[in-house]
Amino acid sequence: MLLDLNIESHERLIGLIICIIGFLVCVFFAFRRFGHYRLIVDTPTALIRSAPQGYVEISGSVIAGEDGQLRSPLSGQPCVWYRIKVDRYERNSNNKGGRWRSVRRETSQAWFQIDDGTGICLVDPEGAMAATQHKKVWFGHTEMPGAALSTSSFQQYSARLVGSFASGRYRYTEELIFEHERLYTLGSFQSVGGGRERLDLKAATTDILRGWKSDQAALIGRFDADKDGKIDQQEWYEARKQALREAKLQQREMDKMPTMHVLGDPKEQGHPFVISTFDEERLLSRFRWQLGGFMACGLLAFWLGLELLLTTPV
Known part of the structure; x- marks a missing residue:
């Protein structure tokens, strides 16, 4: 020691x-x-x-x-x-x-x-x-x-x-x-x-539709083709097609980002x-x-x- x-x-x-x-x-x-x-x-x-x-x-x-x-x-x-x-x-x-x-x-x-x-x-x-x-x-x-x-x-x-x-x-x-x-x-x-991010188009479409459904008056005014005051199955189908187009437009805008x-x-x-x-x-x-x-x-x-x-x- x-x-x-x-x-x-x-x-x-x-x-x-x-x-x-x-x-x-x-x-x-x-x-x-x-x-x-x-x-x-x-x-x-x-x-x-x-x-x-x-x-x-x-x-x-x-x-x-x-x-x-x-x-x-x-x-x-x-x-x-x-x-x-x-x-x-x-x-x-x-x-x-x-x-x-x-x-x-x-x-x-x-x-x-x-x-x-x-x-x-x-x-x-x-x-x-x-x-x-x-x-x-x-x-x-x-x-x-x-x-x-x-x-x-x-x-x-x-x-x-x-x-x-x-x-x-x-x-x-x-x-x-x-x-x-x-x-x-x-x-x-x-x-x-630069096109690296890819949207889940199905999820993006659902989000767009959810946003539209939150304002029923605007949704009916936009897609109620027969003017009966409600959205039927065919009109909802058209709304889904439009939501998908908008989701694809979002993807194209993302692709343009540097x-x-x-x-x-x-x-x-x-x-x-x-x-x-x-x-x-x-x-x-x-x-x-x-x-x-x-x-x-x-x-x-x-x-x-x-x-x-x-x-x-x-």
Whole structure:
């Protein structure tokens, strides 16, 4: 044993439980991160123009969505995506120390676009595991701040010191994706329009007839050929024929729609939805560091648990 522990039986038991839980948590997250790492490595980059339907990797330049750029609620900077967090520092009741408590979290859900030179793809960011190069942390005295600080490491480090040891009561965290940035994505790719969608003509006809039947006066006025105030079997047959023609017209209109590509959350276990302004190699490097951190923590928990197990309680 490397540690000379002097603990009682109940302390040893609690320590063992904590070490076991810590070890299992670290192993779980290490395997999960390794699975994500392998997916990024093994999934080839596809071109939007010829990408297969399903889980794909796409890289390109960011374009704002149809409604234009967003504004970050914290700094007011124009962007296509943001994630913000506001924490308030609350002192303990004994006025010794304290902790940061979250008072606001928000992630934009507006769609934006990505252009890889062969085509344009819409990106639905909901549910994405996002990693951005543009991340700022600063401090202030009100829940909503003024302008954010520069991204330079010295200024951010100074802000942390000032916010932690001076009188700043609020901490602001902001992550942004800007237009024209290079974006790496990994998610579920689907193409719609261009004649890909086929209507169930029988179901569409039934829906049209159901809509007509909800307004009996209009239905009778349109199809009551003998003017007896009701729809007989022959007139209903004509109504069905007209509904079928309208369903086919809907299909022709759908066939005229241009092809549109959409990337979103695959919602499948073990298949993450990733959007990142880091290139693939830097993203993999971050994953390797995170994997190494989980493994190191797991080994530490295992070693401490072994030390406690071999310790004779007093």
